[in-house]
Amino acid sequence: MLNKLVIIGVGLIGGSLSLDLKRARLVKQVVGVGRSTANLDRALQLQVIDIAETNAAKAVHDADLVFLAIPVGQMDGVLAHIAPALSANAIVTDGGSTKADVALLYRKHLADSLYRCQPAHPIAGSDLSGAAAARYGLYENKKVVLTPLAETAAETTAKVASLWQACGAQIVQMSPTEHDAVFAAVSHLPHVLAFTYMNTILARSDAQTCLQLAGSGFRDFTRIAGSHPEMWRDIVMANRTALLSDLAAFKQQLEQLTAQLEASNAEAILQTFLAASKVRSNWQ
Amino acid sequence: MLNKLVIIGVGLIGGSLSLDLKRARLVKQVVGVGRSTANLDRALQLQVIDIAETNAAKAVHDADLVFLAIPVGQMDGVLAHIAPALSANAIVTDGGSTKADVALLYRKHLADSLYRCQPAHPIAGSDLSGAAAARYGLYENKKVVLTPLAETAAETTAKVASLWQACGAQIVQMSPTEHDAVFAAVSHLPHVLAFTYMNTILARSDAQTCLQLAGSGFRDFTRIAGSHPEMWRDIVMANRTALLSDLAAFKQQLEQLTAQLEASNAEAILQTFLAASKVRSNWQ
Numbered sequence: 130m131l132n133k134l135v136i137i138g139v140g141l142i143g144g145s146l147s148l149d150l151k152r153a154r155l156v157k158q159v160v161g162v163g164r165s166t167a168n169l170d171r172a173l174q175l176q177v178i179d180i181a182e183t184n185a186a187k188a189v190h191d192a193d194l195v196f197l198a199i200p201v202g203q204m205d206g207v208l209a210h211i212a213p214a215l216s217a218n219a220i221v222t223d224g225g226s227t228k229a230d231v232a233l234l235y236r237k238h239l240a241d242s243l244y245r246c247q248p249a250h251p252i253a254g255s256d257l258s259g260a261a262a263a264r265y266g267l268y269e270n271k272k273v274v275l276t277p278l279a280e281t282a283a284e285t286t287a288k289v290a291s292l293w294q295a296c297g298a299q300i301v302q303m304s305p306t307e308h309d310a311v312f313a314a315v316s317h318l319p320h321v322l323a324f325t326y327m328n329t330i331l332a333r334s335d336a337q338t339c340l341q342l343a344g345s346g347f348r349d350f351t352r353i354a355g356s357h358p359e360m361w362r363d364i365v366m367a368n369r370t371a372l373l374s375d376l377a378a379f380k381q382q383l384e385q386l387t388a389q390l391e392a393s394n395a396e397a398i399l400q401t402f403l404a405a406s407k408v409r410s411n412w413q
Numbered sequence: 414m415l416n417k418l419v420i421i422g423v424g425l426i427g428g429s430l431s432l433d434l435k436r437a438r439l440v441k442q443v444v445g446v447g448r449s450t451a452n453l454d455r456a457l458q459l460q461v462i463d464i465a466e467t468n469a470a471k472a473v474h475d476a477d478l479v480f481l482a483i484p485v486g487q488m489d490g491v492l493a494h495i496a497p498a499l500s501a502n503a504i505v506t507d508g509g510s511t512k513a514d515v516a517l518l519y520r521k522h523l524a525d526s527l528y529r530c531q532p533a534h535p536i537a538g539s540d541l542s543g544a545a546a547a548r549y550g551l552y553e554n555k556k557v558v559l560t561p562l563a564e565t566a567a568e569t570t571a572k573v574a575s576l577w578q579a580c581g582a583q584i585v586q587m588s589p590t591e592h593d594a595v596f597a598a599v600s601h602l603p604h605v606l607a608f609t610y611m612n613t614i615l616a617r618s619d620a621q622t623c624l625q626l627a628g629s630g631f632r633d634f635t636r637i638a639g640s641h642p643e644m645w646r647d648i649v650m651a652n653r654t655a656l657l658s659d660l661a662a663f664k665q666q667l668e669q670l671t672a673q674l675e676a677s678n679a680e681a682i683l684q685t686f687l688a689a690s691k692v693r694s695n696w697q
Contacts, residue, residue, distance in 0.1 A: 311622055315628070326606060341585075383664065
């Protein structure tokens with residue numbers, strides 16, 4: 130049971146965690162922190178949080194647990210701001226999309242308190258954002274990746290894991306580097322490909338006709354191209370090395386397919402499509 | 414009002430057209446043709462068709478209109494088979510995903526009857542197939558592209574257009590070449606990229622971990638990678654030239670983004686993502 134949970138960034142991720150923990154009676158009071166008072170008012174009105182605060186340092190006073198549910202690019206500034214104000218026993222965790230860079234930020238700002246820092250990544254993002262997007266049960270059967278630092282205390286990891294499990298999530302534990310390699314492949318690369326594909330369409334002289342005639346395959350394939358540009362700039366910059374390696378691997382596969390098509394090698398193309406279609410059809 | 418409509422290929426596309434035309438009382442009798450008696454039995458049971466027939470040549474006897482709702486790769490054989498059996502006034506149309514190659518097939522098999530041939534492409538495909546996938550209202554507010562031959566009579570085009578419009582579809586008319594260029598860009602390229610992306614994941618040593626941790630962005634981005642491999646082999650082979658040109662354009666955009674990432678040019682990356690995200694968010 131937490132006496133005081135501080136959620137910095139009251140959107141889909143932070144707001145949904147708050148709702149589930151409140152419903153499970155695992156927290157007495159949730160303080161939501163944000164820069165937009167309109168979003169905080171909405172969060173209060175929807176009972177996503179109990180108290181709203183625009184000053185993060187003031188909010189974290191006496192907190193048992195602080196959850197940074199903000200884009201990775203904002204964490205440096207926020208950690209610098211709250212570090213001196215944290216109480217001695219406060220656990221600090223986050224929901225950032227990259228983990229090696231976030232580990233460095235914990236080291237930079239909380240060097241003496243790493244035993245109570247638990248970097249995390251709940252796999253439940255979407256193109257929705259803001260407090261109004263928060264909902265009960267978002268984490269039911271979703272994965273939450275925990276990437277403990279060498280210094281993170283076992284009790285810290287256990288405490289953070291138990292909160293996510295109370296929301297129905299499954300815990301996966303790995304190193305920050307392993308996390309960043311996997312998410313470069315399954316999330317960052319697809320986003321980059323979707324953005325790039327949309328720009329390829331945009332550059333055509335018949336772009337308007339294309340957009341008018343595009344159907345449901347296009348809709349699903351490009352959904353993530355509508356994602357938040359600043360947030361994704363931060364993510365690809367933070368995970369640059371892994372992403373560049375995955376881009377190279379993708380280009381190699383694309384060259385192979387192009388060569389098969391140039392050679393009108395229908396059988397090779399069929400085998401390429403079969404392999405992909407089989408994995409995708411068997412997935413989940 | 415049609416006395417006898419013959420649907421060759423009773424799946425999502427052909428079956429849904431039949432359902433809507435029957436409900437609108439625009440057809441007296443629908444004969445469904447297929448190779449699988451199990452699928453035809455299902456179509457009869459669901460009242461998608463009135464009569465089932467496995468012999469296409471026998472089925473088209475006395476038909477007012479024949480709709481080829483089969484993969485493009487099967488059209489050569491089917492047109493060869495039915496051409497001698499068509500009645501003198503039968504309109505022939507199709508739902509093929511490529512149009513320049515289908516135009517050549519009409520010329521090959523119905524050279525003397527091109528005035529009653531109307532190549533078409535309803536934009537309502539999905540990863541579902543079979544008679545059980547047919548449903549009322551599939552074409553409501555969907556586009557149907559008509560690509561008349563130079564020889565196609567105006568009345569033929571008007572007749573086919575009016576049937577689709579009765580199902581709630583919007584008619585778009587263009588040349589086969591223009592059609593194939595647009596659909597290489599908005600449909601064939603995304604399918605090829607999705608297949609290629611899935612194979613890139615498959616080739617990783619941590620492929621299983623990747624598939625276990627992949628979230629909703631991955632799910633939507635790769636949905637079309639589960640599409641029918643043989644059908645898509647036929648489509649990319651039929652539209653090879655346009656697709657190769659689009660692949661080149663995509664690769665150029667991807668090189669640009671890779672160079673921005675290699676140079677850690679965060680501002681250029683942001684502009685790239687902003688342009689894509691803006692178009693996608695404003696789409697529809």
